[in-house]
Amino acid sequence: AQSVAQPEDQVNVAEGNPLTVKCTYSVSGNPYLFWYVQYPNRGLQFLLKYITGDNLVKGSYGFEAEFNKSQTSFHLKKPSALVSDSALYFCAVRDKPSSNTGKLIFGQGTTLQVKP
Amino acid sequence: NAGVTQTPKFQVLKTGQSMTLQCAQDMNHNSMYWYRQDPGMGLRLIYYSASEGTTDKGEVPNGYNVSRLNKREFSLRLESAAPSQTSVYFCASSAGGNYNEQFFGPGTRLTVL
Numbered sequence: 001a002q003s004v005a006q007p008e009d010q011v012n013v014a015e016g017n018p019l020t021v022k023c024t025y026s027v028s029g030n031p032y033l034f035w036y037v038q039y040p041n042r043g044l045q046f047l048l049k050y051i052t053g054d055n056l057v058k059g060s061y062g063f064e065a066e067f068n069k070s071q072t073s074f075h076l077k078k079p080s081a082l083v084s085d086s087a088l089y090f091c092a093v094r095d096k097p098s099s100n101t102g103k104l105i106f107g108q109g110t111t112l113q114v115k116p
Numbered sequence: 117n118a119g120v121t122q123t124p125k126f127q128v129l130k131t132g133q134s135m136t137l138q139c140a141q142d143m144n145h146n147s148m149y150w151y152r153q154d155p156g157m158g159l160r161l162i163y164y165s166a167s168e169g170t171t172d173k174g175e176v177p178n179g180y181n182v183s184r185l186n187k188r189e190f191s192l193r194l195e196s197a198a199p200s201q202t203s204v205y206f207c208a209s210s211a212g213g214n215y216n217e218q219f220f221g222p223g224t225r226l227t228v229l
Contacts, residue, residue: 032214043120043206043220044159051215090158094214101166102147102212103174108158 002027004093006107013081013114021076021110023091032094033074034104035065039087047089050074061085081114088112118142120221122207128227129197137192137224139207145219146212148190149174150182152203153223159206165190166212197228 003026013019025031032051036044048059055067065076076089088109095103123138141148146167151159161174163182171182179201181193190209194201204225208218 034217036220041223043222044208044218046217046219049215049217100213101164101172102210102214102216102218103149103161103164104218106159108156 002093002095002105004033004091004105004107006089006091006110008110009108010111010113013112015083015114015116016080019078019081019085019112019114021089021091021112023074023076023107025072025074025091025093027093031067031072031074033065033067034092034094035059035063035074035076036090036092036106037061037087038090038109044090047076081112083114083116086112086114120207120209120219122205122221122224124224125222126225128229129194130229131198133197134193134195135197135226136194137205137207137226138189139191139221140189141207141209141219142188143209143211143219144187145209146187147210148184149208149210149218150180150190150192151206151208152176152201153206154203162192162205194226197226199228202226202228 034049035047050067058064091107092104120141149164150162165171165184168187207221210216210218
């Protein structure tokens with residue numbers, strides 16, 4: 001079965017420093033991976049996705065993610081964190097691509113706290 | 117272009133009451149989904165509709181029913197609410213298939229007393 005894990009409940013980083021939010025996955029077949037962000041009392045917003053091709057994927061708000069097949073990871077990164085990046089981040093994997101339903105399996109989420 | 121809209125934003129029910137959560141999208145998407153979000157549990161899929169006219173159970177369907185009214189609208193019904201259904205409910209839509217991201221509504225915060 002497809003699954004994702006976000007090993008850190010919370011990540012703390014100082015403003016201006018690089019940030020990494022970790023995600024590992026387990027899939028049968030090709031992985032289709034997604035990152036979403038949720039600000040307080042809001043719905044989830046799509047940040048970026050990996051389908052195929054270049055292992056470094058660029059997304060919204062200056063975020064990028066690195067796909068690593070050998071380590072089965074898809075970590076979210078940003079070179080310089082902003083206080084406004086503080087939010088809840090979710091990694092997700094497409095469920096059973098062969099079914100073509102578009103279903104996603106979400107990780108439990110990681111809270112990012114950026115301090116001034 | 118409103119994206120995905122949900123009504124109501126907040127609701128308080130007593131145990132045993134029923135209600136319907138409404139969801140609509142204006143992006144001409146084929147697929148629609150209902151999730152619940154609970155602290156420490158991530159998002160869990162309740163039901164989904166891969167295309168107009170079809171609905172299927174997700175991970176946690178017990179106590180819920182859905183209706184894909186047309187391509188735009190996908191409603192979630194609680195027939196007899198229980199305190200365990202206290203949660204934040206999100207509707208999402210996508211063009212479907214493997215490559216397309218989902219777009220989420222703002223959520224409905226439901227409390228069952």
